[in-house]
Amino acid sequence: MKIAYFQCSAGISGDMILGALVDAGLSLEALKNELMKLKVPFDLKSRRVLKNGISGTKVQVIVEEGHVHRHLSHIRAIVQESELKGKVKKDIMRVFTNLAEAEAKVHNTTVEAVHFHEVGALDSIIDICGSVAGLELLGIEKIYCSPIHIGTGFTKCAHGIIPLPAPAVVQLLRGIKVYSKGVKAELVTPTGAAVISTLCDDFGEIPFMSMESCGCGAGDRELEIPNLLRICIGQLEQNENRDLAEYPGE
Template sequence: MKVAYFDAFAGISGDMVLGALLDVGVPVDYLQGELAKLPLTNYELKAKEVERGSIKATKVSVKAEEKGIVRTWPNVKSIIESSELADDIRETAKNIFLRLAEAESKIHRKSVDKVHFHEVGAIDSIVDVVGAVIGIAYLEVEKVHASEIATGMGVVKTAHGMLPIPAPATLEILKDVPVYSGNISRELTTPTGAAIIKNYASSYGPLPPVQVEKIGYGAGSEELDIPNVLRLMVGHEVEKKTKAAKENSSSSKLTSMT
């Protein structure tokens, strides 16, 4: 079984996921071609190689001309539904944004349809989420695992004012997921990154038995005391032999030696 493991020791954000996917082998031309199926214009996606703490990584940036546009969940859903993307890509992207909307709804005590997306409703966040779904589908990954999630600590300035880290929406999304601060006074995990990994990961913890075949690094924006990268490993699950299978294998070896 083909699997992916996201090592979020420095947190996870939408652009870090995209960077890791490109770094592990998703062609940027393919990604841009698929994203062009969205009814979005006046934006530019760029990817470049950078260095974070002596590790080479791919940094993705999305530059958009729009300013001051605040979208709701129905707005974002309409954008995705009116795209020419494959049905499974559309449904997965909508599920991720619904997680974001439900988290904001609970925090602000508003109905899901009336929640205003600020940062996560901007073009760059839409591109990050849809791009992540496109990239994971391209890799034909059947199962996703993740490490415990580093969130950072302190406070962060947002459209809602100063908020504690992890931001309330991030924490709401990561309920039942093992998290830790990492003792770093920065926002390491964003709501978008949290929603992406929560949608895909079937387990969290140390790297399970995997035959790793590809490794990619997606760069964060800032320099930290640790390499500010999201590490992605892609490979095949190593099947655990049952006790009976091990005994049969040992018996076969002994028979061949006699």
């Protein structure tokens, strides 16, 4: 079984997921071609960057629209009218529905009445759709994730100044192992939290696996820690309970 393990030592965001997937071997052109099935205007660019001396890939989603607020129904229409595979559509809508439920809880409203602000913008839609489609293109069958490093402090959004992690992120990460090292920055975005909380099968230590590739997706900020999301891709080993003494070098 082909699996992916996300190491969230600097949190997680949608663009970092895209960068990690591309860095691990996903073709940027293949991802672009898949996302063109959404029939919305966008472009993707990638470049190599260094974060605290460690290289990774930064993927940038380029869109021309201004600040647009969308409801879940608008996003559902974009996804359902696309030519994406049925499973990909289903998983994308699972992510957006979970995000809408978190926002509805925070703002004391209904799922269909939720106004997506930053997440309703086309770049965030591409981030989420690209994350789901990219994992499918790589043939990932199961997803694992480390405990998630969350930031602290405050950030400014459409509603004003709010504490970190953002309230929607807190809702999305309920029941998931998290920790903080006091980094004063938004390490986990609603987009990243929605994707990983929806798609991940298990949170904890890396499973017993035969590693085939790995990649690092870069965030925007320069932090005291490497602002990178690492993904390890490989085959899940079925004999994970065997005594590691059987393996030379252990």
